[in-house]
Amino acid sequence: MMSVSLMLAWTSVAASATPFFVSHPYYSYFYLPYRHYDTTGSLWNPNAETFQLEAESSDIEGRTPVRKVFADHSSGNSASEIEGRISASLRNAFPNLAASISSPLTSLFANPALLTLGLLDGTSCTSPNAEAGICANSRLCSSYGGRSSGSCNSFGSVCCINTVTRCGATVTLNNTYWQAPTTLSAESTCSLSIKLDPTLAEQRRHPICQIRLDFEAFSIAGPNTQTVCATDNFRVSGTANRIPIICGQNVGQHMYLIAPSSTADIQLIFTLGTGTAQDRSWKIRTSLLACSSTSLLAPDDCLQYFTQSTGTVRSFNWREVSPSAAGQRQLNNQDYNICFRTEQIINTNSFPRVSSSICYTPCVITTTAVAPQMPPLAFSLTGDSSGSFYLAGAGAGTNFNQCPNTDYIVIHGAVDSAAPNNFNDRFCGNNLNPSALQTSVTLCSTAKPFNILYRTDGSESNAEFANNGFCLRYEQRAS
Template identity: 45%
Template sequence: MRNVNPLSNFMPCLSTNAEEMGICLLAPVCTYYGGRSTGGDCRMGLTCCVNEITSCGPLITFNNTYWQSPAVISSESSCGLTVKLDQYLMEQRKPVCQIRLDFQAFSLAQPNTESVCNIDSFQVAGALNKIPIICGDANGQHMYLMLPRASTSVQLVMTLGTSSSPRYWRIKIAMLPCDSEFLAPEDCLQYFTTSTGSVMTFNWMDTTSRATRQLASQDYYICFRTELVNRQSSGQVATMLCLSHCQVANGQPFSLSGRVEARSQRLESSSCANDYVVFPGGFSFPMTEPVNQRDRFCGTLLSQMDEADTQQTICSTAKPFRLLYRTNGDETLTPSSDSPQLGNQGFCLSFEQKLT
């Protein structure tokens, strides 16, 4: 341990149980800063120190900090946290270009029938990209916050109204230096780095309820890193991204607009004017006749065909692989509105990168 500066190593690390991220510190220093020693994969006698915050109003400077909801949450209140950014701090040492938020647990009150988060909400201040206001459920979701070059802080704020619904959250806050290999492309709120998986909108859930779960005023890009895919045991760069409905037990895997369940966008040109997803160069796979390549999809079923009642796999060869998800500010007020009897759910889509 001789000549080891207790503040000389703030490298990211993984806890012994492989369930938490932290930073490498000497155990006494970890305790001094209020962290929890977890062993982990650190060297030179250091421990993987997990920093947890369980209060409102703190200022944090450590990478891989977990913000846990307080034991007691009051209605008609707010609970915030500030991430301080300073490359001259010993625990940062480099300029931070992005922050990644991982919602390991997240539940606030649901939106109203117009899809507005009018009781509870989570908001971010200080980012360059568009960060949507969210509420409801977001377990397993993530966000990338793009930071201004001279950024000194970012604020995360929970605004809580009057509700009997349980509120809780656990958010991992990762600071990504400007030279990190894990940076997301510019303007991407979400970034997926596997060849297969699922992507869902905030507050989507596999549920029997048909109450509105889609959130108002969403406007963000979902991006996918181009991956290697195998063909005859040799890895090749994927040339196509394909989307299809998630497998669900009771929920609606695709429900952005419309008056009936399991029906794709209507014939009218205005049918995808309010709430929709843009998938550039989308086409059905395998191709169907007539070929109807389109970019914009809505309704309650994913299909290239208008007024269809059978879902299709939609693929695109346009790179970079990305989606644009956009909703307006209501469900029933804007012309070409949705039926109040059918609350839209958002979407859950399985994705797979392939070779053409």
């Protein structure tokens, strides 16, 4: 019924002396008018020359999104001008777009009513093979470099998968994958720009506050013996939060980037050096998170944010292997918060309760021991891990400086789950233990919000060698 009504509306408009697209702001071709009603409850008046859009906002961990009010001014009645604005917007959204797009747009403009039916819905979707995409018309998807995979509930929409496979591209679209080019030369830089602009059609209804990066593939050269990413590295610029430089193997890791303002260009940059046989590859999913998506946004001071009641948290470049004498696993200058959303827990009586504590246990290592670290350790921060076990403990007895101000994690209010009288906040060594012992224990904390602070200094000293970082299993519990 809705489609019939819209088509009839188009027929009526087409018969009028003034073309439909002349009096409509260009973004209306992608979305039905948003929150625009007059005092009588009627839909937005298309003849209004100017108007304002007020984005929905909410406080998130004490922060109010920076984007409040946006304005659009219809600058003219020229169809070519409007078409040009859409062309530029879509070329940004679909970086693999061909050089000339006049032909597809000409045919699309022939029937503006279809554009209001969701050519660029923008809703997130998942393809049958578990890839993330957005809902869009199949013709638009293929015309602008995307790949149709599965369908959406929107009228005539498919799940459009968009992948960028070149350096220097700019993306503006949610759920875009950035994949390494097939050929990468040494001594080079490969970058991607993420453009955030609430005047773009694809971001107008849902201004962006954060970007989540998911590393579905990530393999570049690791750090040197001083834990410095000296050959290859990955860095991010243009964000409101500090992002550490990383390298090595980071499949399955993620980061949250905080947008600094309503309009910003955020850069993802790989710098590749020489002198390594390492195969470089990556596939990074870029999720643009709207300010209104309160359940998905991370607190501002969190680089990583886990939204399940159980899971695994690891330092960057951690792997279930021993670090070698030539290449460490731990990375230098890591200084960030890892946060965990408080979840509801279903107990044995199937009664949901909000979790009251979170517990951490070192991961189980199953690989064969290889020198210099024997056996491989799920937790090793500070000290020489190539020989005997370096004692754990963040303040055993009266010595509260057992973990020096170099490499450590902080878990506020952590206690030994089996011995509540053993507690502390700072942890290092080869074992996760609040006491100076050669065994790891399960640590639990009731301090909220749940988080871990991870810090490493500029490089390893002679007394610090073969550290792996950490891999911890976490579980939220309800008392």
